[in-house]
Amino acid sequence: MSGVVNRILNHLPIVVALVSLCAALSGEAADFGPSRYAGEEARPVKSLSPEDIAELRRGGGWGLARAAELNGMPGPAHLLELKDALALTPGQVEAITVIHERMREAAIAEGERFIEAERVLEDAFRSHSVTEASLEKMLADIERSRARLRFIHLKAHLGTPDLLTEGQIAQYAALRGYHAHRGAAAHAGHGGHRPKGH
16 A cells, blocks of 8 residues: 555656646636737727727817816816706806817817827838837827827816815715815815806
8 A cells, every 4th residue: 555655656746747737738728819909900090999089089088187087176078967966057057168168179179180190100000111210200299199188188177176166066076976085175175166157
């Protein structure tokens, strides 16, 4: 009996090594398969989904104003959507509409420039004509446009808090599902919030 045990123990390192190898190989095999980018090769602009392009072309926020939105400075588009729930006055609605329309007009124009800049990059890679120098310039153009877009959307949030009461800002946060935080509370006290139309 002890001889059998000894033979098993002698071969144990080999068995352990084989099991480990099989596990590693099966793990690698699991990594193979379709890329998460599969299907995106049909996009006209690979870096932008159809939803991205639609959002940019309608002047949507595209998530660029979170720094303001999540720190107690409401977005004009959402304020107008929630105007009844927030009991906005006609004066508030008028002032916020002006901010929103200016933002939307500028964002649509810049959104088209951003899409075109991404399309230039796409065309360069599609034609295999890209060089390091041209790549650097194209990326700089794209990032400048993205920065302008972000500025346009964040700037629109700058003007809303002083048009609202503290209660409206708190209600906006609640309606949007945001938890109270010190950033929002601190800004809610800025300027006293003497809204137009009150």
